[in-house]
Amino acid sequence: MNKLLYSALIITALTGCTPKTEICGTYNGLLPAADGPGIDMTLKLNANNTFANKLVYVDRKGGTFYEKGTYTLNGNIIELTTKNNISYYKKEKNQLRMLDYEKKEVTGELADDYILKKIKDCAATDEKQK
Numbered sequence: 001m002n003k004l005l006y007s008a009l010i011i012t013a014l015t016g017c018t019p020k021t022e023i024c025g026t027y028n029g030l031l032p033a034a035d036g037p038g039i040d041m042t043l044k045l046n047a048n049n050t051f052a053n054k055l056v057y058v059d060r061k062g063g064t065f066y067e068k069g070t071y072t073l074n075g076n077i078i079e080l081t082t083k084n085n086i087s088y089y090k091k092e093k094n095q096l097r098m099l100d101y102e103k104k105e106v107t108g109e110l111a112d113d114y115i116l117k118k119i120k121d122c123a124a125t126d127e128k129q130k
Contacts, residue, residue, distance in 0.1 A: 023073060027096050027116035036060055043080075043096070045071060047122055051080055077103060094118045 024047045030038040040056040051071050057063030069082035076091040077099070088099040098114040099105060106114045 023078060023091055023096075024122035025118050026120035028119050029116040030058075030113070031098070032110050032113050033057060036063075041116060043116055045078075053080070089116075 024045045027043045027045070029041055031041050033039050037058045040058055042054045044052045046052075049070050049072065051067075051069055053067040055065045055067070057065075067082050067085075069080055071078055071080045073079075073091070078089040078091060078096065080087045080089070086101075088101070088103045089096040090099055090105065092115075095118060096116045097105060098116070105111065
């Protein structure tokens with residue numbers, strides 16, 4: 001009986017430390033925009049592999065857009081899938097780095113402008129969903 005209880009505790013501990021719980025939360029950053037000061041992006045990754053994305057084009061009237069979909073994690077690459085689009089991010093410590101459609105990092109002087117910083121952890125995010 002003790003071995004069964006011990007095994008159950010180990011399984012619970014291990015499943016509580018999955019990569020999914022490491023990445024779920026809310027991320028924000030100001031991305032470059034070709035025709036304006038930037039795009040304020042807030043990406044919420046939920047523990048159930050769904051996401052919600054809010055994009056606000058700074059200084060543009062009616063420039064707020066929303067996306068919802070699902071995500072998968074393969075190693076340190078996150079793939080967001082909507083009805084019409086797939087995008088990629090690289091998981092880094094307390095942040096996500098937006099990748100191009102070939103899953104490569106953006107290079108050049110704007111490379112650091114494609115980073116979303118974690119602003120809320122998963123526990124704080126999931127409380128609002130209950």
